[in-house]
Amino acid sequence: MNVLNVVGVAFFTLVLCWRIHRLIRAREGVQAIAMTIAIGALTLSPLLLNRTFGRLADGITVVGFSRVAGYALIVLGVAAMAVTFFYGPTESSRQRRAGFEAIPLVVAVVGLSLAMTVTPRALRTAALNALTVREVGLAVFFVVAGGYLVFGLADCVFSVTQLMPFSRGYLTRSLRLIAAGMAGVSVGSLLQVVFIVVNLLHVASLPPVLTVSRIVMIVGVLLFIAGICYPGVRGLVVSARYRNLHRRNYRRLGPLWRELTGALPGIVLPVDRRGWRTDVHLVYQRRVVEIRDVLVQLSPMLPDDFGSLGADLDVAVLRAAIAVYREAGGATGETRMVLPPEGNTVDDDAAPLLLLSDQVAAASPATVPSA
Numbered sequence: 001m002n003v004l005n006v007v008g009v010a011f012f013t014l015v016l017c018w019r020i021h022r023l024i025r026a027r028e029g030v031q032a033i034a035m036t037i038a039i040g041a042l043t044l045s046p047l048l049l050n051r052t053f054g055r056l057a058d059g060i061t062v063v064g065f066s067r068v069a070g071y072a073l074i075v076l077g078v079a080a081m082a083v084t085f086f087y088g089p090t091e092s093s094r095q096r097r098a099g100f101e102a103i104p105l106v107v108a109v110v111g112l113s114l115a116m117t118v119t120p121r122a123l124r125t126a127a128l129n130a131l132t133v134r135e136v137g138l139a140v141f142f143v144v145a146g147g148y149l150v151f152g153l154a155d156c157v158f159s160v161t162q163l164m165p166f167s168r169g170y171l172t173r174s175l176r177l178i179a180a181g182m183a184g185v186s187v188g189s190l191l192q193v194v195f196i197v198v199n200l201l202h203v204a205s206l207p208p209v210l211t212v213s214r215i216v217m218i219v220g221v222l223l224f225i226a227g228i229c230y231p232g233v234r235g236l237v238v239s240a241r242y243r244n245l246h247r248r249n250y251r252r253l254g255p256l257w258r259e260l261t262g263a264l265p266g267i268v269l270p271v272d273r274r275g276w277r278t279d280v281h282l283v284y285q286r287r288v289v290e291i292r293d294v295l296v297q298l299s300p301m302l303p304d305d306f307g308s309l310g311a312d313l314d315v316a317v318l319r320a321a322i323a324v325y326r327e328a329g330g331a332t333g334e335t336r337m338v339l340p341p342e343g344n345t346v347d348d349d350a351a352p353l354l355l356l357s358d359q360v361a362a363a364s365p366a367t368v369p370s371a
Contacts, residue, residue, distance in 0.1 A: 030083065030095050030098055031083065031084055031086075034080040034081075034083035034084045034098065035080070035084045037076065037077070037080040038077045038080035038081045038084055041073040041074070041076040041077035041080060042073070042074065042077035044073055045070045045071070045073035045074045045077065046070075048066045048067075048069050048070035048073065049066065049067065049070035049071075053066070054066035054067065054070070054125065057069070058125070063121045063124050063125065064116045064119065064121070064124030064125065066125075067116065067124065067125060067141075068112050068113055068116045071112055071141075071145045072108075072109050072112055072113075074145070074149070075105060075108045075109060075112070075145065075148050075149075075152070076105065076109075078148065078149060078152035078153060078156070079101045079102075079104075079105045079152060081152075081156050081182075082097075082101050082152055082155050082156050082159065083097055083098045083101055085156050085159040085160050085163070086159050104148065104151065104152075105148075108144055108145070108147075108148040111140070111144040112141055112144055112145060115137050115138070115140040115141035115144060116137070116141055117137075118136070118137040118140075119135060119137030119138045119141065120135065120137070123135050123137075123138055124138075126138065128142055128192075128196075128210070129207075129210070130199060130205050130207050130210075133195070133196050133199045133200060134199065134200065136200070139196050139199075139200045142192065142193075142196055143193055143196050143197070145189075146189040146190070146192045146193040146196070147189075147193055149185065149186060149189040150186050150189045150190045150193065153182040153183070153185055153186035153189070154183075154186050156182050157179050157182050157183050157186065160175050160178055160179040160182070161179060163175060164176070164179075170230065170231060170234050171231065173230065174227050174228075174230045174231050175227070176227070177223050177224070177226050177227030177230060178223075178224055178227035178228065179227075180220070180223045180227075181220045181221065181222070181223030181224025181225070181226070181227055182220065182224055183220065184216050184217065184219050184220020184221075184223060184224075185216075185217050185220035185221060185224070186220075187216055187220070188213045188214065188215075188216035188217030188220060189213070189217065191209055191210075191212060191213035191216065192210065192213040192217075194206075194209060195209040195210045195213060242281075243280050243281070245347075246280050246281055246284040247280045247284075249284060249347075249350055249354060250280065250283060250284040250287055252354050252357055252358065253284075253287050253288070253291065253350065253353060253354065253357050254357070255357050255358075255360045255361035256291055256353060256356055256357035256360045256361075257287050257290065257291055257357070259318070259319075259322075259360050260290075260291055260294035260295070260298075260322070261290060261294065263322045263325070263326055264294050264297065264322075264325070267290055267293045267294050267297070268290055269286055269289065269290060281346075284346070284350075285346050288346060288349055288350045288353060291353050292349070292353075295338040295339065296335045296336070296337065296338065297325065297330075297335065298318070298321045298322065298325055298338070299335045299336045299337070299338045300332050300333030300334060300335060301320070301321035301324045301325060301332065301333075302317065302318070302321050302338055303317065306318075306338060306339070307338075307339045307352060307355075307356065312359075312363065314356065314359055315359050315360055315363040318356075318360070339352040339353065339356065340352075
């Protein structure tokens with residue numbers, strides 16, 4: 001077994017263990033179990049169909065075992081995906097669907113096993129082409145596998161299209177990619193079945209059909225993987241974008257934060273856990289909260305139209321309020337919200353503070369007398 005196979009087995013083991021851990025903790029239903037089975041089956045099947053690992057498996061068991069097991073796992077994975085994508089309103093409907101999928105699954109696995117049994121040992125691991133397809137056992141094997149893929153993936157595509165009206169934005173795009181990928185593999189499997197049947201019946205020999213079938217299936221697999229990965233990749237991109245935005249805004253708030261906390265250092269929140277500086281979102285939110293706290297303390301000395309007086313005047317009024325606060329030793333009246341946000345997110349909360357901080361950065365340094 002080469003390094004790639006070792007990495008694949010390790011990855012499969014980690015993913016499967018993670019899914020089992022999630023199942024045990026969350027006590028999830030049939031849909032989650034089906035997803036776990038699909039992940040395991042579709043991850044392990046390429047390893048069994050790999051030439052190096054297949055020879056090892058056939059050496060331990062019988063010739064052809066790896067091919068039967070590999071395709072059986074693909075069939076199992078498709079059946080599990082059909083249950084995963086099934087649009088059912090209740091858990092009982094999904095359980096009934098799982099029972100329905102078990103019938104063609106068992107038939108397909110039995111058909112694969114019988115077809116491989118009647119295939120000569122010398123051809124059990126042979127590649128599919130215009131010559132080997134004339135062997136009935138091998139032809140039936142690929143017809144059963146391809147036929148189930150056509151049936152199962154078409155069913156999955158239908159279920160995914162039923163989910164699309166309830167999705168929005170990137171989820172819709174992800175479902176479209178998944179549906180297109182499964183449709184591509186289904187069409188490729190259908191072309192492969194056509195190639196086998198016309199060759200087996202001596203109607204015609206169409207090698208280009210098999211080539212087109214393989215290309216269509218490869219494209220379908222790539223589209224399916226892209227659809228599965230798209231939400232996660234998009235989440236990473238959005239997360240990185242927000243992390244960079246908060247890092248920039250954290251720095252932009254620096255002039256205002258230093259102006260305010262330099263006069264009122266007691267308002268700085270204590271650090272009560274290790275590693276908080278590595279979380280840019282946390283330090284950004286802390287800075288916004290600290291600035292807000294100081295502005296509330298200064299609010300009795302700030303006019304109601306503070307923030308709309310003009311850049312120079314806003315900064316002058318703010319510094320005058322700081323001086324009054326320090327001389328009085330605290331707030332001199334009833335406090336209120338200053339520069340109220342227009343939304344509920346931390347970015348909405350920080351928006352007016354960023355403008356004020358830019359004004360403070362552009363103004364001349366403060367000359368506030370010491371208290």
